Structures are given as C-alpha cells and as structure tokens.
Amino acid sequence: MKKRLKLLVIAAHPDDESLGMGGTLAKYAAEGVETHLITATRGERGWFGEAADYPGPAALGRIREAELRAAAQVLGLHRLTFFNYIDGDLDQAQPAEVIGKIVAYIRQTRPQVVVTFDPTG
Structure with missing residues (x-):
C-alpha cells in the first residue's frame, strides 16, 4: 500500500497561506497530497480599513477565521489548526511553547514537507 504524502504549512496569520503559497x-x-495548515493567530489586529470601521479584535478574529475556513475549503486543505496566539503579540510568546506545539503537531501528523516563512515574513 502506498503511503499518502503530507504537506504542512505553518503561517502567522490567516491569508498568509493564500497570498504566499495558495497555488502550491x-x-x-x-x-x-494531504495538506495541513497551522496558523498562529486569527489576525484580529490586521485591519487596514478606516479606524472608525474597525470591529474590534474579537469580532475581526471571528471574521478572519471564517475567511480562512472558506479559503481552506477552496484550497482543499485536509486540516486547519489555530494556535490561538494574539495577532501582533506572537513575538512575545515563549519560544519553547511555540516550538513545542509545532513539534507535537509534526510528530502526530508526520508530514514529509513543511513550508513556512522566514522571521521577516
């Protein structure tokens, strides 16, 4: 029996997977290929519209999550996982905690390929 290939993308925000590697x-x-996505945040502070129109972090996080779930369906993602860090505060997270979550996910799913961004995005 042939083993199914697995690919994991790790991104900081919703839409990074589409803008950076959606075609892939x-x-x-x-x-x-069984495709997986980890996104560290819900993008709750990523607002580029008028300040008066900003719905607030909780509401924007729900909007971004819904957008990401729709994009994941279009892209054919097998599994979508949120790490629930706050957008804009990821650099304040304990590195050992973040690395531990990533390592646990990789050990569980055993992807052959992992794709991510460098520290500058």
Whole structure:
C-alpha cells in the first residue's frame, strides 16, 4: 500500500497561506497530497480599513477565521489548526511553547514537507 504524502504549512496569520503559497497548496491537494495548515493567530489586529470601521479584535478574529475556513475549503486543505496566539503579540510568546506545539503537531501528523516563512515574513 502506498503511503499518502503530507504537506504542512505553518503561517502567522490567516491569508498568509493564500497570498504566499495558495497555488502550491491547491496543486498538491488536487493531486491527493494531504495538506495541513497551522496558523498562529486569527489576525484580529490586521485591519487596514478606516479606524472608525474597525470591529474590534474579537469580532475581526471571528471574521478572519471564517475567511480562512472558506479559503481552506477552496484550497482543499485536509486540516486547519489555530494556535490561538494574539495577532501582533506572537513575538512575545515563549519560544519553547511555540516550538513545542509545532513539534507535537509534526510528530502526530508526520508530514514529509513543511513550508513556512522566514522571521521577516
């Protein structure tokens, strides 16, 4: 029996997977690769509209999560995981905690390929 290939993307914010590597994810998902996405935050502070229109972090986080779930369906993602860090505060998280979560996920899913961004995005 042939082992199914797995690909894991690790991103900081919702939309990073689409803007950075959406085509790659869609291609491999369509070819039968089991694609996974970890996003560290919900993008609750990523507002670029008028300040008066900002719905607040909790509401924006729910909006961004819904957008990401819709994008994940279009891209054919097998699994979507949120690490629930606060957008804009990820650099304040304990590195050992973040690394531990990533390592645990990798050990559980055993992807052959891991794709992410460098520290500057």
